Structure formats: C-alpha cells, structure tokens
Amino acid sequence: MDVTSEQRSHRLERTRYDVVVVGGGHNGLVAAAYLAGAGLSVALLERGERTGGAAVSSRAFAGRDVRLSRYSYLVSLMPQQVVDDLGLDLRLVSRPTASYSPYRRDGRDAGLMVERREGAVTADSFAALTGGTDEYAAWQAFYAEVAELAHVVAPSLTRPLPRVEEVAAQVPDQVWRDVVEQPLGAAIERRFSDDLVRGVVGTDALIGTFASLHDPSLVQNRCFLYHLIGNGTGEWRVPVGGMGAVTDALRAAAERAGAEILTSAEVVRVASEEVTFADADGRHTVGARFVLSGVAPWTLAHLIGEEGLAPVKPQGSQLKINLLLDRLPRLASGEDPALAFAGTLHLNEGAEQLERAYAEAAAGRVPTDLPGEVYCHSLTDPSILGDLEGTGAHTLTYFGLHTPAALFDDPAARQVALDRAIASIDAVLAEPLRSVVATDADGEPCIEAKVPQDVERDLAMPGGHIFHGDLEWPWAPSRAALDTPERAWGVETSLPQVLLCGSGARRGGAVSGIGGHNAAQAVLASI
Numbered sequence: 001m002d003v004t005s006e007q008r009s010h011r012l013e014r015t016r017y018d019v020v021v022v023g024g025g026h027n028g029l030v031a032a033a034y035l036a037g038a039g040l041s042v043a044l045l046e047r048g049e050r051t052g053g054a055a056v057s058s059r060a061f062a063g064r065d066v067r068l069s070r071y072s073y074l075v076s077l078m079p080q081q082v083v084d085d086l087g088l089d090l091r092l093v094s095r096p097t098a099s100y101s102p103y104r105r106d107g108r109d110a111g112l113m114v115e116r117r118e119g120a121v122t123a124d125s126f127a128a129l130t131g132g133t134d135e136y137a138a139w140q141a142f143y144a145e146v147a148e149l150a151h152v153v154a155p156s157l158t159r160p161l162p163r164v165e166e167v168a169a170q171v172p173d174q175v176w177r178d179v180v181e182q183p184l185g186a187a188i189e190r191r192f193s194d195d196l197v198r199g200v201v202g203t204d205a206l207i208g209t210f211a212s213l214h215d216p217s218l219v220q221n222r223c224f225l226y227h228l229i230g231n232g233t234g235e236w237r238v239p240v241g242g243m244g245a246v247t248d249a250l251r252a253a254a255e256r257a258g259a260e261i262l263t264s265a266e267v268v269r270v271a272s273e274e275v276t277f278a279d280a281d282g283r284h285t286v287g288a289r290f291v292l293s294g295v296a297p298w299t300l301a302h303l304i305g306e307e308g309l310a311p312v313k314p315q316g317s318q319l320k321i322n323l324l325l326d327r328l329p330r331l332a333s334g335e336d337p338a339l340a341f342a343g344t345l346h347l348n349e350g351a352e353q354l355e356r357a358y359a360e361a362a363a364g365r366v367p368t369d370l371p372g373e374v375y376c377h378s379l380t381d382p383s384i385l386g387d388l389e390g391t392g393a394h395t396l397t398y399f400g401l402h403t404p405a406a407l408f409d410d411p412a413a414r415q416v417a418l419d420r421a422i423a424s425i426d427a428v429l430a431e432p433l434r435s436v437v438a439t440d441a442d443g444e445p446c447i448e449a450k451v452p453q454d455v456e457r458d459l460a461m462p463g464g465h466i467f468h469g470d471l472e473w474p475w476a477p478s479r480a481a482l483d484t485p486e487r488a489w490g491v492e493t494s495l496p497q498v499l500l501c502g503s504g505a506r507r508g509g510a511v512s513g514i515g516g517h518n519a520a521q522a523v524l525a526s527i
Helices: 026-037 080-085 120-130 134-156 164-168 173-181 184-191 195-205 219-228 243-257 297-303 351-362 382-388 405-409 412-426 452-459 514-526
Strands: 016-022 042-045 097-105 108-115 260-262 266-270 274-279 282-293 317-325 344-347 372-375 394-404 447-450 498-500
Touching (some): 026 042, 026 243, 080 514, 108 195, 120 134, 120 195, 134 164, 134 195, 134 219, 173 219, 184 195, 184 351, 195 219, 195 344, 195 351, 243 260, 266 282, 266 297, 282 514, 317 412, 317 452, 351 394, 394 412, 405 452, 498 514
Parallel strands (some): 016 042, 016 282, 042 260, 097 344, 282 498
Antiparallel strands (some): 097 108, 266 274, 274 282, 317 394, 317 447, 344 372
8 A cells, every 4th residue: 555745754765665664673673684685675663762672782870981781681592694694793702601600508608610611610610519520410411412402493593484393303302301391390300419500500491581490381491492592502692892782783784785764763553554653743654565573462463453362461570780890899709700700690599599589479579589690791891891991890780580570560679679689699799799889970879770661661572571472482383384484484463464573473582683584584485
C-alpha cells in the first residue's frame, strides 16, 4: 500500500521501502546492514535518540569521563561470520581469567581460580578446594562434552533451523540427556560433589532467568546452552571501547550499505504493508514490502492490534550495579585483585545458596545472601576509563541473580538489594567496597543500580526481560512446519511479511546479531 505525500515524514527519502525495520538495537542494525547491502531499500526507525538499545556506552557519572556499558556488557554469541560479512571495525578481547570464586572454609579465606586457558593454576585451585583431583577431572569431562554440543549447534545458528533429531544424532547421548532432556540441576548433582563447583557450573543457567536449577520447564537448561555455545567455544569477550563500540560499528555498516536510520521515531502501529510512527513533527505512515520487528513479541502484538492474543508479559530477573572505583579493593584471600577481578567473580553462588535465594525470591523477598557476579572490564580494556586510564581507577559491574521484577514493585526493595549486593562483595574483601568507590563531580558515590523496571523504562523491553522472553531451543521440533522462509529461519509472526529480527526470534537473545541475520536471510529467500 503506497502512502500519500501528506503522510510522508520529510526526514525519510521515500514513501515506501522494501524493508522497514522497527527498532534500532543491535539486531535491527544487523538486519538493516545485510538487506541494504543486498540492494534493498531499507529504513530503520528507533524510538530513542540513538541506536544501540541495551548495547551502548554511556558516561553514567557526572564529571567522570568513563564509558560504561550500563546494561549489556560482554560478547559471546555474535558469530564471526556476521563480523566478517558486514566488515565490522570491531575488536573483541579475551579476558585472562575465566572465573574466580572466593570462599571461606575451616576458617580460611581462599578462592577457586579458573584460568581462561586452564592449566596448573586451575588444577591446583581445584585440589585446594576439594582435597583431590576427582572434581577437576569431572569438570574437564563435563565441559569437554558440552563443547561437543556447542560445536554442533554453533554453526547452525546462522542457517535454516535444523530439526531436533538432526542435532541429537550428532551429540553424545549423555550430554544430550544432561543438557536437553532433564533439569540441569540433576546432571550437576550427579557429576559434581562440591557445592561451590556445582554452583559455579549452574550460574550460566540463571543469567537473566528466574528459575531453580531443577525447574521442569528446562528454561534454565536453555539459558545454559546459549551461554556456552558462542562460536563453538562459549568464550565471553570484552569489546574494546565498550559495548557501544559494537553497535557503533553496526550502525556504520548499515549506513555504509545505504540504510536510512531515523531516531526519535516511535513506532505506534505495524501492519503487513505499512508502519506508522510518531516523531516531533507528528504521525507518519510509510509503506513496506517487509516489516522486521526488533521489539519483543509482547510489544509487537500490541503494535499490530493483537493485545488479546499477546503472550504473557515477560518478567526480567537481574540487578545491575555499575561502579567506578579509585582502585581495586584487596581480597580477604590475598589473591591479586588484577587476576581475581579480570574474569567473572562469583559471589554467594554455591548450589545450596542459589536454591535458597530462588526460594526466597519466589516467596517475594529479596534474597538474604544475594547471589551475583562481578566484572571489571577496564582490566581488559583500559580505554573505557578515558582520562582516568593509568591512575589505578577501574570500573566494576555487579550482575545479581534471582532478582525478578516483581520484587521491585516495592520501591524500598531497590535499596535492600543494593545493600545486600554490596554486603556480598564486602564479605570477600579485606576492606569495605565503599572505601574505594570514586565520587562524581557533585561529591556523590559513583554507584548506580538498575532493576528490571529501569530496563523497561529506558529500553522498552517489556518486564525488563533482557531476552525479550524465555529463550527457546535453537532448533525446530520434529513436526514443526518449516515450509516458508520465515518459518525455516525461526522469525515468523502472525502477519505475513512481518518478521521477528530481535531477541524474541527463536535463536535470539544476548548481543549476537543472530536474530537480525536470520530475518534478513528470510527476506532474501522470499524475494
């Protein structure tokens, strides 16, 4: 359906495009870059003042020239194929430490150190924790099997959906049962005997996902799988320049290919052949042969007028705390902070602690011993420190688990959660965290806490769910219809010519670009 000149926004060059992309997050930018590069006319509409969605770098503290990744913070799932196809000017750097998990046993403070390239330090650390070699051998065997699964699944993420039986046939029976067919907690308990090791394994199943490790829905298993399959290795890397460097590179690629990008343009209605949006000049309608939706399926249902058919509104589950420190704090274990904080530092994440915290949160209470993880990106990429580089200052990010959005319907819960998160950090330090927190230009501590309600308000992600909803298996059921390009690529919606291109696509979630890539491939297969 063509639109009249009166309806046209003067800031778009056309009244009709081959493709209109709704939402300028990283997936929308990927889709726009691929499709414009293939010669299609593409317009991308973003409600905010800038593109990037959750993957941007911001100066969060007044008077401090430090670029924080305030929401998303690491990159694992983005396929190298996407980086290469789009010619992205992007550098992802490995962290020297995989994880460090402080603990106190028999009156002694210590920590489980896992190197990125596991060697003698890792083996000795397991032995010190468990008193022998069996637990580390079990760790090595389990992750070797998971790697076999990752090597099969990772290449399929940028291809048409395989059927479940095709994937299962290429994977050892035991790891398939452990990861895909039964609650992950059962496999962890069978394979590992130490509570801390069990918890460290299990945390990858709970990032942004509110569930017990024994949940029969297996939502935790799906989360675990996505966290360990990126590029066949599961390694989480730091983007040089912060997360904003990722989306800046994607925007540059889209514009280089010829896509038109319009910000401060909020989409208010989506139909099969047109999109209506509002900006400072009023409402405008633009025609489209295809519409790609980077917003959550729940949001899209409202935009196409299917409120009554909308899926249940998602509920996010995370507490994100961003800090700027004058220096790294000393650890009670005596471990070098530059090593311990260089990877993922686990706090209150023993298996029993995780289950207790889940039970408390499910009962409507902020967990007493809040489980969480700490990251120090400036150890790997000091460029984000700006004029503080070389002064000893560092950024710190805390990501709390088992903090569902419903807890923060009570405004007082934010401060309770913040206090408990800091207390969990203090418990493993030789000095209070607040004693090394920097102050901003107004003399205020450089600490900001973000709960799911902030994610919804700032990024329009319903319920503050960072995956737009529960993750799905990255393959099709045995009898699923895969007879159209949009079904084959896992991006279909209830409307013809309207496709999912965001985290709500079957293989969406995290900063991957997979949703955008696959929606673009479905369009190209349709024309």
